[in-house]
Amino acid sequence: MQAYLLPIGLLTLSNIFMTTAWYWHLKYKATPLMLVIAVSWGLALFEYCLAVPANRLGSDVYSAAQLKTIQEVITLTVFVGFSAVYLGQAPTWNTGIGFALIAAGAWFVFRG
Template identity: 80%
Template sequence: MQPYLLPIGLLTLSNLFMTTAWYWHLKYKGVPIVTVIAISWGLAFFEYCLAVPANRIGSEVYPAAQLKTIQEVITLIVFAGFSTFYLGQPVTWNHGIGFALIAAGAFFIFRG
């Protein structure tokens, strides 16, 4: 079961770093953009250190389209939590419907 679950775990951790790298600074608009870029690059390094092995390991059990779909679904879930709990911008009904439509697309990617 590890080859199926390990990539999902690594992609989840990777997305935590990625989402933080992209959006943490929205609460700190006074920080100079050059500083924001440097900090975000540092966070992105760890994101890549997790995403690359996740895809390498995951490619043993998932086709590339499924790996990308897993990553996108995880991204939406992580972003929804980050937006709500860190940025204080909760997910609205429209966001939920949009995410549900993306999830419907994911269903067809995994459908035999």
């Protein structure tokens, strides 16, 4: 069971770092762009340190398409939470419908 769950946990943590790297600065528009880029690259380093092992370990039990699908579903989930909590932008019905359609696509990837 750990072989299936560890990659998902690592991908979740990596997506938290990457979402933060991409969007944290939207609340700090006065911060110089070069500083934002440097901080974001620092955060992205941690993301890579988690994502690469997640994919390496995950490839033992998931196909590449399944790993990418897991990563995308996690990315959307993390983004919705980050957007709502940190940026104060709650998801809309259209967001929910769009994500549901993506989830339907994920179902087909795992269907076998």
